[in-house]
Structures are given as structure tokens and as C-alpha cells.
Amino acid sequence: MTARHDLPHNLTVYxxxxxxxxxxxxxxxxxxxxxGRIAWQDIGRDARALLGTGISHRHALHRVxxxxxxxxxxxxxxxMTAMMQEIPRLRLAGQFxxxxxxIWLLEVLYRLAxxxxxxxxxxxxxxxxxE
Numbered sequence: 001m002t003a004r005h006d007l008p009h010n011l012t013v014y015x016x017x018x019x020x021x022x023x024x025x026x027x028x029x030x031x032x033x034x035x036g037r038i039a040w041q042d043i044g045r046d047a048r049a050l051l052g053t054g055i056s057h058r059h060a061l062h063r064v065x066x067x068x069x070x071x072x073x074x075x076x077x078x079x080m081t082a083m084m085q086e087i088p089r090l091r092l093a094g095q096f097x098x099x100x101x102x103i104w105l106l107e108v109l110y111r112l113a114x115x116x117x118x119x120x121x122x123x124x125x126x127x128x129x130x131e
Contacts, residue, residue, distance in 0.1 A: 009039035011086055013066045017042030021117050029083055037086040077106035
């Protein structure tokens with residue numbers, strides 16, 4: 001068994017709090033996470049939560065990033081499957097979705113949805129870590 005770091009949560013997700021779509025997604029997942037296994041770090045205006053993670057602020061604004069209790073960095077669809085695995089009623093689906101070829105398909109869908117975020121938020125300039 002891998003030694004765990006002294007982190008208070010099983011998963012820490014970094015999100016852009018300046019993005020209304022991201023805030024809606026976080027609110028949805030918070031409602032599902034009744035046990036508080038996921039920590040949410042708004043890095044939209046303050047990137048200090050990213051210090052020591054190896055994740056750049058620009059990249060964290062462009063794609064969802066997370067770190068698990070072991071300190072591993074996750075991004076994109078892998079964050080989604082990790083969040084599912086932290087929710088008891090979604091755990092099995094999250095484990096299944098994390099397997100190839102499903103994770104590959106989810107990553108393609110995630111990447112296709114990224115440009116839609118601008119449409120949902122109306123933030124055409126300086127959205128998602130891009131200039």
C-alpha cells in the first residue's frame with residue numbers, strides 16, 4: 001500500500017472561480033460529495049494554492065487539474081473519473097470510466113467541450129488561461 005501524505009482530503013481540485021460554468025460544475029459535485037472527500041481550490045484570482053504542485057496557473061485555468069492524496073497530478077478527464085471514484089454511489093462507474101478505452105473517449109469529449117466553455121460563459125477574451 002502506498003503511504004499517504006498528510007492531506008485533509010482524498011482529492012484536491014483546482015478550478016477557475018471566475019468562470020460561471022466552472023462554478024456551476026463545482027456546485028454540482030459539492031452536492032454529490034456529501035462526505036467532503038474533495039477539496040475545492042479556486043485559483044481564478046489567487047494561484048497560491050498551486051504552489052508546490054508543479055501545476056502552472058495558466059494551465060490550471062485552461063484545463064481542470066487535481067492532486068490526489070498521494071500527490072499525483074491529474075488533469076482533464078482523469079479528474080472527472082477521480083471525482084466519481086470519491087462519490088460512493090458513482091465509485092464503480094468512475095473505476096470503469098478510468099479504464100482504456102473509456103478514459104480515452106472521455107478525454108476526447110473533454111477536449112471537444114473546452115471551447116464550449118467560452119460560449120457558456122460569454123468570456124471570449126482571457127478565458128480559460130488563454131489570451
